Amino acid sequence: MSDHSDQAGGTGPRKGPRTGPRTGHPTRRQMLAGAAGLAATGAGMGAAQAQSAGDPAITTLPDWTRYLGPGVDATPYGMPSPHEAGVRRRNVDWLTADPVSSVNFTPLHALDGVITPNGLCFERHHSGVAQVDPAQHRLMIHGMTDHELVFTMEDLLRFPRENRVYFLECAANSGMEWRGAQLNGCQYTHGMIHNVMYTGVPLRLLLERAGVRPGGAWLLAEGADAAAMTRSIPMEKALDDCLVAFKMNGEALRPEQGYPLRLVVPGWEGNMWVKWLRRLEVGDQPWHHREETSKYTDLLGDGRARRFTWEMDAKSVITSPSPQAPITHGPGPTVLTGVAWSGRGTIPRVDVTLDGGITWIAARMSGPSWDKSMHRFYHEFDWDGRPLLLQSRAHDSTGYVQPTKDALRRIRGENSIYHNNGIQTWAVDAQGEAENVEIS
Amino acid sequence: MSKFPELVLAAVVVLGGGPAWADSDGTPSYAQLGRPATAAEIAAWDIDIRPDGTGLPEGQGSVTEGEAIYTEACASCHGDFGEARGRWPVLAGGADTLSADRPVKTIGSYWPYLSTVYDYVHRAMPFGDAQSLSDDQVYAITAYLLFLNWEVEEDFVLSQANFTEARLPNEDGFFPDDRAEVELPLFSGEVCMSGCKDSVSITGRAAVVDVTPDDSAARSARNDSGGAEAQATDRATSTTPQAQVQLAEAATPEAPVDAPADTATDTPAPDPALVAAGEKVFRKCKACHQLGEGAVNRSGPHLNGVFGRQAGTVEGFRYSSAMEDAGADGLIWTTETLAGFLAKPRGYLKGTKMSFPGLRSEDDIAAIEAYLRAAGE
Numbered sequence: 001m002s003d004h005s006d007q008a009g010g011t012g013p014r015k016g017p018r019t020g021p022r023t024g025h026p027t028r029r030q031m032l033a034g035a036a037g038l039a040a041t042g043a044g045m046g047a048a049q050a051q052s053a054g055d056p057a058i059t060t061l062p063d064w065t066r067y068l069g070p071g072v073d074a075t076p077y078g079m080p081s082p083h084e085a086g087v088r089r090r091n092v093d094w095l096t097a098d099p100v101s102s103v104n105f106t107p108l109h110a111l112d113g114v115i116t117p118n119g120l121c122f123e124r125h126h127s128g129v130a131q132v133d134p135a136q137h138r139l140m141i142h143g144m145t146d147h148e149l150v151f152t153m154e155d156l157l158r159f160p161r162e163n164r165v166y167f168l169e170c171a172a173n174s175g176m177e178w179r180g181a182q183l184n185g186c187q188y189t190h191g192m193i194h195n196v197m198y199t200g201v202p203l204r205l206l207l208e209r210a211g212v213r214p215g216g217a218w219l220l221a222e223g224a225d226a227a228a229m230t231r232s233i234p235m236e237k238a239l240d241d242c243l244v245a246f247k248m249n250g251e252a253l254r255p256e257q258g259y260p261l262r263l264v265v266p267g268w269e270g271n272m273w274v275k276w277l278r279r280l281e282v283g284d285q286p287w288h289h290r291e292e293t294s295k296y297t298d299l300l301g302d303g304r305a306r307r308f309t310w311e312m313d314a315k316s317v318i319t320s321p322s323p324q325a326p327i328t329h330g331p332g333p334t335v336l337t338g339v340a341w342s343g344r345g346t347i348p349r350v351d352v353t354l355d356g357g358i359t360w361i362a363a364r365m366s367g368p369s370w371d372k373s374m375h376r377f378y379h380e381f382d383w384d385g386r387p388l389l390l391q392s393r394a395h396d397s398t399g400y401v402q403p404t405k406d407a408l409r410r411i412r413g414e415n416s417i418y419h420n421n422g423i424q425t426w427a428v429d430a431q432g433e434a435e436n437v438e439i440s
Numbered sequence: 441m442s443k444f445p446e447l448v449l450a451a452v453v454v455l456g457g458g459p460a461w462a463d464s465d466g467t468p469s470y471a472q473l474g475r476p477a478t479a480a481e482i483a484a485w486d487i488d489i490r491p492d493g494t495g496l497p498e499g500q501g502s503v504t505e506g507e508a509i510y511t512e513a514c515a516s517c518h519g520d521f522g523e524a525r526g527r528w529p530v531l532a533g534g535a536d537t538l539s540a541d542r543p544v545k546t547i548g549s550y551w552p553y554l555s556t557v558y559d560y561v562h563r564a565m566p567f568g569d570a571q572s573l574s575d576d577q578v579y580a581i582t583a584y585l586l587f588l589n590w591e592v593e594e595d596f597v598l599s600q601a602n603f604t605e606a607r608l609p610n611e612d613g614f615f616p617d618d619r620a621e622v623e624l625p626l627f628s629g630e631v632c633m634s635g636c637k638d639s640v641s642i643t644g645r646a647a648v649v650d651v652t653p654d655d656s657a658a659r660s661a662r663n664d665s666g667g668a669e670a671q672a673t674d675r676a677t678s679t680t681p682q683a684q685v686q687l688a689e690a691a692t693p694e695a696p697v698d699a700p701a702d703t704a705t706d707t708p709a710p711d712p713a714l715v716a717a718g719e720k721v722f723r724k725c726k727a728c729h730q731l732g733e734g735a736v737n738r739s740g741p742h743l744n745g746v747f748g749r750q751a752g753t754v755e756g757f758r759y760s761s762a763m764e765d766a767g768a769d770g771l772i773w774t775t776e777t778l779a780g781f782l783a784k785p786r787g788y789l790k791g792t793k794m795s796f797p798g799l800r801s802e803d804d805i806a807a808i809e810a811y812l813r814a815a816g817e
Contacts, residue, residue: 092652220488227564311617313623401628436646
């Protein structure tokens, strides 16, 4: 991983503890005045009046400033503020037949930085969330190996570990947009992605322990869920950068992310990151199982299909402003932000346009730039209140540039479902509301 | 590693030296981690099948046998002829549609290898009761799926011996990822930064398609959290779906059900252990039936308030005419009638759409009834 030298955190002035004189309890008169101010604002008092009367957020004493809050241990596992209740994963009911075999979406529009909080990482299950007892969980390695082995979780914790931040993107992310703009919100158009730090054992160490025999060119990974999900993975990738992970962002994997063990296949489509990993078989041929034939193959316009399309192409999206994150403050200083990623490396550059692609501006990258990890970009501008056509265009470290949706359609047609990394457009109107559109 | 050095260290401690700590220079030997897998363990988990037939067990099954199993275990989701109900996967048909506007990707039209069918049916189906079918049953279902796709005749028997002779029509329809040659050169290099277009116009809008879930809760939370003076026009998505989107089953609101008083009075409070056992048995039902708060109709009707209800009367669910007729003739779901139905659905009510073969154990039936009362009343 590259260093953190571009991280800006921790250098600003810090606020010390409050040491000033404490005011006493408000008088009854102050309380009444405050209540009156609040009521007036609630009734629709204008900004000018609010200014003359004073902002009740300042002139009245809020409960949280007067009364004691909950003590430690009120929530032994901390939860976000109730004011953030709208920031949650959401599904699209009509997409699938049943929530047990379905997907929901990461609320990208409400997040910042590059790390996805564990509870907001999108879910995709084929037979629901397996409820695995780690004491009963085993990992078997067998097939074309010198040793056919069984590991307990405790065994795995005795191998050397690595910490890596990687994005995981479902191959079907943006798959609903092939035929045109359909879903209004980057949560739905781009939310089948998350980016967390994994702690795990390099898969290479486990394969070395088992001893891969000559001709062992493929690995079948299988989950312990009721779909017994399987994918064939080429040995070259397995020996390169894959991890057998048990932690995400420092804590145990969440059940919906494969607790207690999942495969990490950096930069490659999320379906290969087998959750509840229980078995690795070494063989000389791929298995051509359901998730690499019927699904996760890319049907082109001529009726033929690409198979084994593993790498995720470079992609970006503006997360704010966006349909779920409109501009609410009116004209003036405005922060545009978004995320970008590539399955082939880092993202040194993202361009943004406010006018639908007539003029492009290099955005400001901020935060760590790690291989096959999500990157954050910003562009600050003075909004003049006129409609905008916003787009972002990612460049990855191989020189690849995110194409337009039409450029992709010219090669692939509209039926491929998977690997739609085309440039996203948001139309922002004079009120600041944003809509998913396509443009000429 | 021998235990002998540890004994020596222990002796040193006992003999009055200072504490003796382990040697910190020891290089770990990972060869001692893990243990050999036994043949029985490998056999239990190594269920994968490859296109060349590797992994296929001994066994066989006919189209005729497959039809019976399919009708019981598969048709409730995949349809009697593989045409699928709701948004469950279509299994048959779709020939010559792969380059059409709306391709129908089925075993017959799209899947390259028959081994994938056997492997998947065995490892993951029936949905919610995986790996419950015998090898012969999987052969039979696979044979029947070939028949539904017009690949074999009615008298066909599929076996380990003839398995690899069966080829699917689209085997040659796939080719390896060629993005590195076809796309990467095209999508790499210099980009235009200014004066890139003469003009721009909007060619399509998501609001016109209007299929986004309503985020009104998030919107009001956003507005409540302050500062939203420039209150934007509420462009809340309407709840009317477009024709292209199938919402029919999932969007049916739960019908309020008035349970007659007698069911409430003649039923003692359910035994918690029985309820817990029933919750486990209910896993067999979950693929089709929902229960509890927010339950809606799926492949089967929701089961809230089932006791005391006239059969075939959950609003919005399309019953078989047999079920509707039985209700009209006075069938009310009680502890006794439901037990009879659950023991052998098609024997109890000939013509029901419910493909579940039935609960053999009376204990399971008692448990599930307790659970239905506890969770759905």
